[in-house]
Amino acid sequence: MLKKQKTTWQVCYDKGILDNSKGPFFSGKNAGESVTEKTLRVFIFMIGVMVAAQLLNLFQSVYVQADQVPVIYGQNTVRETISQGYLGSYYKVLWPNQEQETETNSLAIGPERVLSAQVYRAQATAVKTVSYQAELVEQNYDRMEIETGKAFTFEVKFRNKGTATWSNCEGSYVAINVAGPTGRHSLFQHDSWTEYYYRPGRLKEVSVKPGDIGTFRFALQAPDVLGEHIESFGLVAENLTWINGGHVSLLIDVVPPQPPYSAEIAEMSTEQLELNPGEVSTVWFDMKNTGTVTWSNTGDHFLAINVIDPTGRHSDFQHDSWSEYYYRPTRLDDSQVLPNQIGRFTFTVKAPLRPGEYIENFAMVAEHLVWVPGGEVSLPIHVSKTVVDEQPNEPDIRVGLYSADTTNNQ
Incomplete structure (x- = not known):
């Protein structure tokens, strides 16, 4: 049984x-x-x-x-x-x-x-x-200053410190997501983030074995919100886990857009003039092109120096060499000045007959287009009184007839 x-x-x-x-x-x-x-x-x-x-x-x-x-x-x-x-x-x-x-x-x-x-x-x-573990190796930017609306490419590299091979297309592929907090809409989201609104991209390499380095490269676009922002990202094995050590942050300073025409003073021939009434003097200003377009002294939008405060006035220091307009001392000396290069403006002034303290103001202008931001210059001018050498006092001289007494005393 x-x-x-x-x-x-x-x-x-x-x-x-x-x-x-x-x-x-x-x-x-x-x-x-x-x-x-x-x-x-x-x-x-x-x-x-x-x-x-x-x-x-x-x-x-x-x-x-x-x-x-x-x-x-x-x-x-x-x-x-x-x-x-x-x-x-x-x-x-x-x-x-x-x-x-x-x-x-x-x-x-x-x-x-x-x-x-x-x-x-x-x-x-x-x-x-x-396991999935990562270690930050390098990033191309720790801090970025960027104008509103502009974009830049951010690249970061991580070493695979775990025992799982990373992939960019199979199973739990490895990608980089926005973090802090997760799942949020980033202010710096770019049109190239096509997979998810919170995902800049996937691993660039097809696979990364333990010990090897993986690359993540994606675009960031600056918003209209000015100021400093800290943007954070984290690595994720899709549908599996956030990867330990796979965190990266950078500071992004969003600034106003740079105007096409912009300048700053590099050097002046003098910071103050001392003139006698009617005296003539030559002055010059060196201006740096901090804009994005090339300056020229010809064409429709040539660069020149005009008197201001107010604009279009007759200057007390107008010289006969101001031949183009009574309010325009000169044009740009150089035929062209590229961005980040320096151009010079040279002109002549003539002191008025009235002594006193003057401040003469000038500004750069792109003809028929715009006053150039940063292209203002102030020149203090002291016109002294006329000095006449005085002669020493002459001795007093008495002028008259002399009469001698010729009578004999007897």
Whole structure:
């Protein structure tokens, strides 16, 4: 007589558990069976064998997620594993002959699907923990000053410090997302961020093995919001985890757009003039082109110096050489001045006859276009009084007739 035994086994299958704890079909008690009962029992046995074969085949083809992803076992619990930040589906991987779950049961986590038998073989030998870790290597900008509406390319490199190979197209591909907080709309979002509004881009290399360096390169566009901004990004293994150590930040200072015409004083021939009434003197200003267009002294928009405060007035220091207009001392000396180069304006002034303290103001103008920002110059001029040398006092001289007494005293 067969001894009745209880067989218990569990297999993970599509997040579910198949359970068979019914024991064998035969109990060993077959005395007194009729032919019909015996035939029925044989038929049931045959069906049981077929079902068992199907279950065995099913077990051999069961899939779990465990390839090149963390396989955590030992004292770790599901809660502890989830707290590490892994995203996705979780499976308890059990041995076919286990009768109950123990602390040594493994937890397989990850995006790839492989045969459960392969997972079991790996566990039967040595279980390798696969992790995602990164280390910042370099970034092309720590700080950037940029005008509103302008864009620039930001590049950052990370070393793969984990045990998982990074990919840019398969499974849990590695990408860079905005952070601080995550999922937000970045002020610096560029039109090239096509995958998600919060994702500048993916890993540039097809794959990066542990120890190698991966590159992330993307565009940032300055908003209309002026001032300093700190923009943060983080690496993510898609649908799996934020990558430890994969954080980078940069300071972006958004400034007003630079006008096409702009200047600043580089040097002056003098900071103050001392003249006598009617005296003539030559002065010059060196101006740096801080704009974006080239200056010229010909054409429709040539550069010149005009008197201002107010504009169009007659200057007390107008000279006959101001031949183009009474309010214009001169044009640019140079034929052209490129951005960041220096141009000179040279002209002559003539002091008025009235002594006193004067401040003569000038400004650069792009003819028929615009007054040049930063192109203003003030020149203090002191006109002294006329000095006449005084002669020393002459001695007093008495002029008259002299009469001598010629009478003899006798």
